Amino acid sequence: MVQQNTILRIPAKGLCTAMALAICVTGSAFGADLAQVKECGTLRHLGVPYANFVTGSGDGMDVELMKLFAKHLGVEYQYVQTSWGNVIGDLSGKKVKPVGEEVEVLGEVPVRGDIIANGLTILPWRQKVVDYSEPIFPTQVWLIARADSPMKPIKPSGDIQRDIAAVKALLKGRSVLTKPKTCLDPSLHGLEEAGAVVKLFEGALNDFAPAVINRDAESTILDVPDALIALEKWPGQIKVIGPISPLQGMGCGFAKTSPQLRQAFNRFLDQCKKDGTYLRLVRKYYPAVFAYYPEFFKGQV
């Protein structure tokens, strides 16, 4: 196996060098793999300000993780800010549109980064165009309502599916803020099928809770990291009704053409879990998450 890798690496080295030059000078058709990143000397981190993953102030759990990864690779770290609508294209070079669990390629776009890291929920349609690292954070989508909403929080049954059903049963005729192409895409959670009045939100994910408080809608869906921050920021003004999705995972996204970079990151992540770096970052940015998803961190805490 080692010999094979070695044999394959020899012809690939010249190719990688050419690709790296192309990426650095003109931009490329897809995210660079490990060799190109090292050749170029820079790791380009694609990020969208979201919760405490990328705060937009120069820090965040994923920002710190990427900086450590760049240092691990021995290259410079570069943050490339993007948006939820463009983040997939900025990595894969393809502008796509999710259709259920499939995607429709709309065209080619320039590649701007090598790795997506901003609380990117692992979704089937995204897996069509990007490869994910090992899950780095647990998540779930909760239904959040204004405090004075007639919707009452469900009582946990101990069965997640029953809890989801109980929540959806409350949605009939209720307005819900959502955001397409994200983990809060209404089509991913069957909101319309549940009778909810879906409202598409143009703002950032961090602005969903204030929008509900401002009565743009009666409720919204938020993934758990964002919901925890909202509960902390606006205590007593919003309430968690219950889950709208089963347990999910978040991971870093890599171009399909960057398998070695992804493997390198997975090895780096494993090392961080072993030496405590990973838990330190989670405690720093999401101290409450251990109480909700102890299974995810089992064996690490």
Next chain:
Amino acid sequence: MSNKLPAKLTRKQNLATIVAGVVLIGFVGFLLFANYRSQIDLQKTAVDRLQLETEEHATTISHFFTERKDDMRNLAAGRSISVFFENKALGMSMRYGLGASLLSIAERFNRLIEDKRLGDDKIYTRVTFIGEDGQLLVDTDSQDSSHPAVPRNWGLLLTPGVADAAIMTEHGEGGDRLLACVPYFFKNRHAGQIIAWINPRIITGHLLRMDASVGRFDTLVCPRNHPYLLDETRTRCSSSLPDLANVQAGMPLMFESVWQDGNKTSLLAARTPVKGSSLSLIHVVPSSQVLGRTAPWHLLAAMAALSAVVLGGVALGFRINTRNLVLQTRLDETSRRQQEVEAINRKLHQEIAERKQAQKELAKHRDHLEKLVKERTVKLEKTHKELLEVSRHAGMAEIATGVLHNVGNVLNSVNVSATVVVDKLRDSRAPFVSKVADLMREHADDLGTFITTDKKGKQLPGYLGNLAEHLVEEQVATLAELESLTQSIERVKEIVRTQQEYAGWSGVVESVSLTELADAALEMSAASFDQHEIEVVRDYADVAPIAVEKQKTLQILLNLVKNARDALLQQGGSGLCLRVRVAPGGKGRIRTEVFDNGVGIGRENLQRIFSHGFTTKKDGHGFGLHSSALTAKELGGSLVADSDGPGKGATFTLELPISRAEATQ
């Protein structure tokens, strides 16, 4: 009689000694009693001080508890617990969202644990929040998986009936613990309780004092009178420590305790309640540290015994010391006198040594002085001779001056007489005789005719008669002038002769009349006396001639006359008088006094006036009287001066022996 008096004195002394002894014993007894009372009061004060010290420390602990209750109140007033209950009121479940609220509460609790420290020690070790149903909602211990919370009935810690923060005690298997707690009310309903465990190290290390080495320690007692003992104290004294619950507040209790090492110690415990809590502070110290090691009555007995011994010793010592004192006094006196004698001896020796040294130095100085005296004597003799010679020359000069002055005066008369003769001869009418002769020779042939007929001839006989009268007058006048001239020359001769007479050889003794010498001296200044209208009085007695050196004697007299003349001239005015008196003096002596009524001599100058160089005259050189006195002494006589003061004249008295034999006698 002489024996009875000492006996009376002895009885009086004994009586006085007895009275003094009784007074002394009474005074010592009073001191012992006062000391006993002082010891009792001192112990009471020490116990009060122990109680006060305990109360002060209880105040410190109370303040600490107050701060802890404030911590609890601040926690309860925080927003995080309120948020939890607000979310709970909204119906949120712990599974979906409500649990996050508890995390912020836990974070607040952890921050309190980290922030509150005393020195390097954390004040709290654990903080929990228990719901009103007894459910443990937040526990800072549970966040550390290595120390899982021990299942227990948390509801036992709830105090819903207490409205405010409080300090509680917990007695468990792990030891005694102090807890700070505060009930939490949400919308005026008891919703739970915050409980914080106070770090035992804070209690043992900062609040309660412990010095096991001296058996001094503090302890806290809960309402059930269960003592909160420090581990070290418990280890040392748990086997024998009595029930501290018996100690009443404000009433220190003394008890015996046997330490584990076998030492039996008497302890004193003071109790005072800690304000703001249900606890009491008990301060335990060895009673010896407060009350001392000796009981007051022991001290009293010991002091009494000691006083008795001391008094007995004093009495015995007094008797012994009385004799010893006498002996000692005598010894001291003897020693003192011996020391004085030794000191005197040392002083004498020292003085002898000093005198010997002084004598040596005096001998040395004497030799030196003798040498100097000899040298000076030689010099003085030489100087004396020189002075005498100078004096003689000066005298001679003085005589010469007088002679020249007199000669000058006579020559002046000679000159005048010669001038008069010359003038008369120049104006003489002798030439007219020649003219008459010529006229008669021209008329020799008819001389008769001419005399009878001629006009001029007729006048000639008359003219010849007048001419003859004039010529006779001229002859008489010329002769008179020539006689005067002759007298003047004789006068000069006399002067020169006199000078030659007195300017003889010195050292020749001859018989001299002092009156003649006085006249000669006056004569030499006669011209000056006439010029300044000085009256000269000669008061000569009939005295015998004396055998003396005439020239030296004349020098003395000349000098005295000259000084008298100068004093008169300096006085000025009219009535100037110089009187020379020659009269018999003492035995075998002739006295010559020269008196003047001139300027006189100040009393202070009468002795100095004969000193060499001393003078009161502007042009004087202080030499004349000095040499005169020396000369008088040389002649065997004396010269003294007397004056009633300035302006009252002066008298110089020269006494000379009639003969050298008299002078020798």
